[in-house]
Amino acid sequence: MIPRALLDHINANYRESLGDLLDFLRIPGVGADPAHASDVRKSAAWLLGYLTRIGLDARLYETPGFPVIFAQYGKTPEAPTLLLYAHYDVAPPGPPEEWTVSPFIPVVRGGLIFARGAVDDRGQLFSVLQAIACTISVDGGLPVNVKLLLEGEEEIGSPGLGAFIREHKGLLCADIVVVVDILKYRSDMPAAYYGSKGLLSVTVDVSGPSVSLHSGIYGGDIVNPADVLVRILGSLKNADGRILVPGFYDRVREVTPEERSDFAALPFDRDGIKAMLGVEPVAQEEGYTPLECVMARPTLSVNGLWGGALPGAPLMIIPASAGALVSFRLVPDQRPDEIYRLLKAHVDSLIPPGIGVNLHIDSCHEPFVTSRDSIAVVIVSRALEAAFGQRPVLVRSGGTSGIVPMLKKAVGVQDIVITGWGDPGDGEHSSDEHFSIENYRRGIVATAAIMYELAIIKGETPAR
Amino acid sequence: MIPRALLDHINANYRESLGDLLDFLRIPGVGADPAHASDVRKSAAWLLGYLTRIGLDARLYETPGFPVIFAQYGKTPEAPTLLLYAHYDVAPPGPPEEWTVSPFIPVVRGGLIFARGAVDDRGQLFSVLQAIACTISVDGGLPVNVKLLLEGEEEIGSPGLGAFIREHKGLLCADIVVVVDILKYRSDMPAAYYGSKGLLSVTVDVSGPSVSLHSGIYGGDIVNPADVLVRILGSLKNADGRILVPGFYDRVREVTPEERSDFAALPFDRDGIKAMLGVEPVAQEEGYTPLECVMARPTLSVNGLWGGALPGAPLMIIPASAGALVSFRLVPDQRPDEIYRLLKAHVDSLIPPGIGVNLHIDSCHEPFVTSRDSIAVVIVSRALEAAFGQRPVLVRSGGTSGIVPMLKKAVGVQDIVITGWGDPGDGEHSSDEHFSIENYRRGIVATAAIMYELAIIKGETPAR
Numbered sequence: 001m002i003p004r005a006l007l008d009h010i011n012a013n014y015r016e017s018l019g020d021l022l023d024f025l026r027i028p029g030v031g032a033d034p035a036h037a038s039d040v041r042k043s044a045a046w047l048l049g050y051l052t053r054i055g056l057d058a059r060l061y062e063t064p065g066f067p068v069i070f071a072q073y074g075k076t077p078e079a080p081t082l083l084l085y086a087h088y089d090v091a092p093p094g095p096p097e098e099w100t101v102s103p104f105i106p107v108v109r110g111g112l113i114f115a116r117g118a119v120d121d122r123g124q125l126f127s128v129l130q131a132i133a134c135t136i137s138v139d140g141g142l143p144v145n146v147k148l149l150l151e152g153e154e155e156i157g158s159p160g161l162g163a164f165i166r167e168h169k170g171l172l173c174a175d176i177v178v179v180v181d182i183l184k185y186r187s188d189m190p191a192a193y194y195g196s197k198g199l200l201s202v203t204v205d206v207s208g209p210s211v212s213l214h215s216g217i218y219g220g221d222i223v224n225p226a227d228v229l230v231r232i233l234g235s236l237k238n239a240d241g242r243i244l245v246p247g248f249y250d251r252v253r254e255v256t257p258e259e260r261s262d263f264a265a266l267p268f269d270r271d272g273i274k275a276m277l278g279v280e281p282v283a284q285e286e287g288y289t290p291l292e293c294v295m296a297r298p299t300l301s302v303n304g305l306w307g308g309a310l311p312g313a314p315l316m317i318i319p320a321s322a323g324a325l326v327s328f329r330l331v332p333d334q335r336p337d338e339i340y341r342l343l344k345a346h347v348d349s350l351i352p353p354g355i356g357v358n359l360h361i362d363s364c365h366e367p368f369v370t371s372r373d374s375i376a377v378v379i380v381s382r383a384l385e386a387a388f389g390q391r392p393v394l395v396r397s398g399g400t401s402g403i404v405p406m407l408k409k410a411v412g413v414q415d416i417v418i419t420g421w422g423d424p425g426d427g428e429h430s431s432d433e434h435f436s437i438e439n440y441r442r443g444i445v446a447t448a449a450i451m452y453e454l455a456i457i458k459g460e461t462p463a464r
Numbered sequence: 465m466i467p468r469a470l471l472d473h474i475n476a477n478y479r480e481s482l483g484d485l486l487d488f489l490r491i492p493g494v495g496a497d498p499a500h501a502s503d504v505r506k507s508a509a510w511l512l513g514y515l516t517r518i519g520l521d522a523r524l525y526e527t528p529g530f531p532v533i534f535a536q537y538g539k540t541p542e543a544p545t546l547l548l549y550a551h552y553d554v555a556p557p558g559p560p561e562e563w564t565v566s567p568f569i570p571v572v573r574g575g576l577i578f579a580r581g582a583v584d585d586r587g588q589l590f591s592v593l594q595a596i597a598c599t600i601s602v603d604g605g606l607p608v609n610v611k612l613l614l615e616g617e618e619e620i621g622s623p624g625l626g627a628f629i630r631e632h633k634g635l636l637c638a639d640i641v642v643v644v645d646i647l648k649y650r651s652d653m654p655a656a657y658y659g660s661k662g663l664l665s666v667t668v669d670v671s672g673p674s675v676s677l678h679s680g681i682y683g684g685d686i687v688n689p690a691d692v693l694v695r696i697l698g699s700l701k702n703a704d705g706r707i708l709v710p711g712f713y714d715r716v717r718e719v720t721p722e723e724r725s726d727f728a729a730l731p732f733d734r735d736g737i738k739a740m741l742g743v744e745p746v747a748q749e750e751g752y753t754p755l756e757c758v759m760a761r762p763t764l765s766v767n768g769l770w771g772g773a774l775p776g777a778p779l780m781i782i783p784a785s786a787g788a789l790v791s792f793r794l795v796p797d798q799r800p801d802e803i804y805r806l807l808k809a810h811v812d813s814l815i816p817p818g819i820g821v822n823l824h825i826d827s828c829h830e831p832f833v834t835s836r837d838s839i840a841v842v843i844v845s846r847a848l849e850a851a852f853g854q855r856p857v858l859v860r861s862g863g864t865s866g867i868v869p870m871l872k873k874a875v876g877v878q879d880i881v882i883t884g885w886g887d888p889g890d891g892e893h894s895s896d897e898h899f900s901i902e903n904y905r906r907g908i909v910a911t912a913a914i915m916y917e918l919a920i921i922k923g924e925t926p927a928r
Contacts, residue, residue: 156776168881197680201778210742214893216661216793220757221737221745226766227701230788234698237691239816273685278674279818281685293684301679302690303772305779305813309789314621314665314826316791318765324694325773327780329680352703354743362778399680429678439475 001385001456009138010448014130014441018113020050021126021440025106031066031089031156033183040152042463043088049149054133056148061168063160066152070171073132074145077290079459080243081145082128082451083413085403086125086181087108090117091200091429096352098431102255111430112434121181121363123435125150127443128180135448143455147174151403154181165410175458176376176449177416185393186267190281190384190446194377194417195295195396198330198367200339201303203360204229204347207321212308215316221396223354226322226329232350233302233324233359241285241293243300243328247342251333253369254287255296263304264290266393290404295396299329315428329398336364350437366405368416376417381458383449384419420444465920466850468879473602474912478594478905482572484514485590485904488886489570489579495553495620503789504530508616517763519613520595525632530616534635537596538609541876544922545609547638547877550645551866552591554581555893562895576898585645587899589614591885591907592644599912607919611638615837615867618645621827622866627872631858635766639922640840641871641880641916642909643682647888649857650731654848654910657882658841659759659860660868662794662799662831664803665767668811671785676772687818690771690786696814696821698790705749705757707764707792711806715797717833718759719752725757730809730857759860789826793862800828830869832880833860839869840881843921847913851901851906856883885910 029043042068044060051058051071059069066089093103094114101107106115113123128148132454135142149172153160165172185191207250209218210223224264234352237243245411255263268291283290285297293299307322309315328339344359351357370377384392398420404416481563491509494500508531515535522535530553532859557567557580565571570579577587592612599662608781615638628638649655673682719727732755737745747754749761752790758764770784773779785900792803808823815821834841837860848856861882867881885907891897 021514179675198682199780201780203775203778208743210740214765214863215763215791216663216861217758218741218862219763219765219793220748220759220761220862222741222743223748223755224765225748226769227764229701229769230694230697230766231701233694237695239695239814263544276674277677277682279686281558282816283684284684284686284687290685293683297684299679299683300691301683301688301778301780301782302772302786303679303696304775304783305690305693305769305786305788306775307769308766309768311667311768311787314789315669315767316663316665316765316789316827317767319768322766322769323775324769325778325780326807327679329683350703352746354746365779395681398682398684399678446828450890 002445004051004453005298006135006138006448007445010441010444011132016446017126017130018437021113022106024117024122024126025117025281026104028104030092031153032092040089040162042453044069044152047088050129054428054452056132057137061164063164065160066162068152068161069150071148071150072146072434074142074144074309079145080454081147081174082126082454083147083149083172085149085179086128086175087121087151088125089152089155091155093322094289094431100432101407104120108309111437113437114432114434116433118433119435120428120433121154124180124239124420124422124443127440128447130444131447134444135451142160143453144420144449146451161402165406169411171408172411174413175415176379176402176454177413178376178380179401179403179418180420182397182420183426184420185424186394187425189391190388190390190419191378191395191396192384192392192419193395194372195369196367196401196418197398198334198336199326199327199363199365199400200330200336200345200365200370201325203323203325203362204232205321205323207356209318209320212320213318215318218318221350222318224318225355226319228352228355229307229324232347233326235350236326237300244299245342248339250334253332254296260292262394263295265293266395277444294398296331297384298331298334300326302326330367331402332365332367332369336366365400365402367386368401368404368408370414370416373458374415376415379450379453380417380419382453383446386449387446390433400409466916468907470599470602470912471909474598474905474908477598478908481590481594482901485577485587486570486644487817488586488590490568490569493553494556494864496556497619500784502614505552512553513612513614514593518594519546519600527628529624532616532625532628533614535608535612535614538606540581541780542607543556543609544918545611545638546918547611547613547636547641548592549613549641549643551585551615552589553616553619555584555619558631558895562606562843564896572647577901577903578898580897581895585618586887586894586896587904588644588764588884590908591904594908594912595911598908599915606915610915611636614647624864626870629870633875636871636875638877639879640843640918641676641877642718642840642844643696643867643880644884645883646861646882646884647886647892648884648892649859651887651889654843654852654854654856655859655883656837656844656848656856660831660865660882661862662798662800663791663827663829663864664794664800664825666787666804666807667787667826668696668783669787669822669824671820672818673782675785676784677782677784682782686782687816688782688838689819692782692816692819693771693786693788696811697790699814700790701764707762709806710781712919713798716762717757717796719756724756725762727753727759730755735854758862760795762795762798792866794831794832796831800830808839829864829866832865832868832872834878834880838877838879839858839921843917844881844883845915846917847910850913851910
C-alpha cells in the first residue's frame, strides 16, 4: 500500500515535472539514424544529469554502440531489491508528412503530450523517475533498494546489452525485475505481461549463376535462385498456418486450460482492428483463437523479399541471386538455436545442385514465461490495481523482449514481469505518438506502489 | 546461287562501308533510357537518310514511342517479295566500368568492332543494307522485291509494333519473312531458327493490411501478404520442374522424335557454360534433355521479388504488400491468353480472406514454330551454307520474338525464319559487345544469297 502522504504529494506535484519531460523529448535520440548518433549520446548525458539531480547514484557505461546508464538508490543488504528496465532511445519518426506536429518539438494538447518517444519509452521512463523522486522527497528514502537499467539501443535490437549484462552481473542482482516498456492491453485495461515470445530472424540468401541471365535462353537449363527461394519459403508453412519445419513443435509448451479460459474471457476488438488495418483479424493457426495465436503459439513470417526485377520494371531474367528475411516468434520451451538447426537441416534438404543457400541469423532471443503466481506478477498486479482502480489482465506478449532472457540467463533472476501505462492507440513506432498526462500520473503512482508492495510482500515473506 | 560478279564486288568493297557503320554506332540509341530518347530519334533520321542514299524508297512512321522505318525496293507484282526485319535501337550499355572501351565510341581491334549495338542489331542490320547496295550496284536492281521493317523499340518490348503492323498490313505482305536478330548456334555453326517461345509475363501484387505491422503483435492474427505470395509462387512448379498450374500442359505440342534426335546430335557445351556462368547446366524438366528444355519445353521463372524488409536492414514486419514478376515461356500450341486464365484461376483458389491479389500482364507473345521444310527455312539454310561454307543447324529459340507472331497474325505470312551472323560470345546485352568484320562480310553474302535463292526457288516453283 502506497502511503497517503506520498499519493497526495504525487498528485500535487506531477505536473511540475512535465517541463523536464518535454526537455528530454526535445533531444532526437534516434539510434537507427547515423545523423542522430550524437543526439543519442546527448540524451544519455541529459538523463545522467537528471538522475543525479533527483538523488540517484548514476553512471554511464560505454558499449560499442550507445551507452547503458545504470543508476541505483539504497544498498541496504537486508532490504529487497527492485530492478527496473526502460530505454532512453527512440524509434525513427518516419515520414514527417504523416505527423500533424513536429516529432521533436513536443506539444501538449487536450491532456496529451505529442512527440516521438512520448510513450515509448521516455514518458514511461519518466514516470519511474518521478516515483523515485517523490518518494525520496516525502519519505526521505525508498522502501526497497532500487536499480535502474536504462538502455540506449532498444530500438535497434539491443546489440550491446548482452555483453553489458554478462560483464556486470553483480551490479544487476535483484529480487524482481520490472520491464517498463509495453502498453496496456486496452486503454481501460492495465496489463501485467508474464511472458513474451522468443525470436529467431534469419536472412536467407540464395545464389546461382555468376550473373543474371536471359530467362528464355537459360530458363530451360540453369536453376533459378528465385525459384529455389520461393520453393524453400513456400515449404515452411501450410495454408492452415502450421509450420512444416520437421521438429518445430517438439518443445512447444501447450497453452494451459487455465490460460485458454482466461484468454477467451479477454475482450478482442475484431471490429476495431478491422477499422484500423483494413483487414479482419483471423487466427493464423488452425485449432487456436486469434488471441492464443498472438500470445502463446509460435508463428512464422516472411518479413521481406528481394532479388531480380523491380516493381514496375519488368525484366525477364533469371536473377543471379534472391533473398528473404524470415522470422519465427517462439514460445516456451522452444530454443532459437535449436530451431535454427532444424531450419537449416530442412533448407539444406531442398537445395538443388548449382545453388548456394546461406542462412544468416539476424536476431536470436529466447521466449519467456513466468508463473502467474510469481511475486513479480502479484506485486505489479496489485500496483496497477492501486494506480488504475481496476484489476489488470494477465497476458503474454506476442512481441519479443531482448532484455528479459538476457537477465534470466546471465543474472539468474527468474521473477520478471513486463508492464507499462501507455495506451495501444498512442502511436508507438507510428506518427503523432503521444502519451496521456493522466497515464503519466498513474504510472508514477504504479511505480511507487510497486516499491511499497515489494517491501510489504518481502516483509510478509520469511527471510530467504 | 549468288552471281560471281556480285560476290567479288562484296569482297572488294565491304570494308569501305565500315566507316558508315561506325558513324551509326556512335549514336547512342538506347530506348530504355529517357536521357537518350532524342538519340533514338537521331538514329532513325540517320538510318532514313542512309536508306535513301543507297537507293531504297524509305519512310519513317511515327508510333506513340519511337518510329518504325519501312523501306522497299522493287514493286514488280510478278516477282516474289522478301520482308526483312531488324531493329535500330540498342540495349542499355550497363555499368561503364564493365567495359574496356566506351560503348558509343566504336573501336576496331583485332578484326572486331567494339560498341553497344555492334552485333545486336545494328551490325547485322548493316550487313543487310550492304547486300542490297552491292546488288543494286552490280546488277542494277534486286532479283526480288525487298521490304525492310526496321524497328526502334525492340529492346523495350516492341510496345508500338503491333499497332503499326495492324494498321499497315498491306505494306507488309511478303512471300517470306526473315528476321535478322539472333546469333549463330555456336561461332562455327550458323543456324536457322524455325521456332521461338511465346511469353506471358505477369506481375503478381499481393496486398493485405493498410500499413506494415509488427510481426510479433500481429503475426498470430493478420494474414501476411509475403507469406501468401510465397505460397502462391511455391505452388506453381515442383522440384522436378513440372509446372503445376492445372491445364498448363494441355496444348503443349510434344517434341517430335525427329527433333529429339536432331537436338541430341547438336553439340552442347556443358563445360563452356559452367566456366562462363559458374554453374552446371541441368535440364529443368524431368524427362527431357537440357537442349529440349531450352528449345521446345515450356518453362516458368520467377524474375523478381519485392516487399517488406530490404537486404541488410532486418525489420521484423508483416509487410503491407509484396510482389513478384513471373514469366512463362510457352511452346506451340499454348496460347498466352489461355495460360493467363489458367494461372488466374489457380491463383484465385489460393487467396485467403483479407488478402487482395492483383495480376497484371506485362508481356504477352504467342509461341511460333514453322515447318522445317518451309521455303523460308530452305532458302535461309542454303544462303547460310553459301556464306559460311557449312550447312546450318536447324534449331528453335528459347527466347521470344515479338515480331513473328504479330506478322503471322495480322499479315497472315506463315513462312518465317529467324537468323543472324553474330557469335554467341559477342557480348549481346552485356559489356564489350562486338561483331567480327568477317561475320559482317559473311552476313552481306548471306543476305544477297537469300534474295537470289528466293528468286530461284520461286522460279522453280509453279505459280501460286
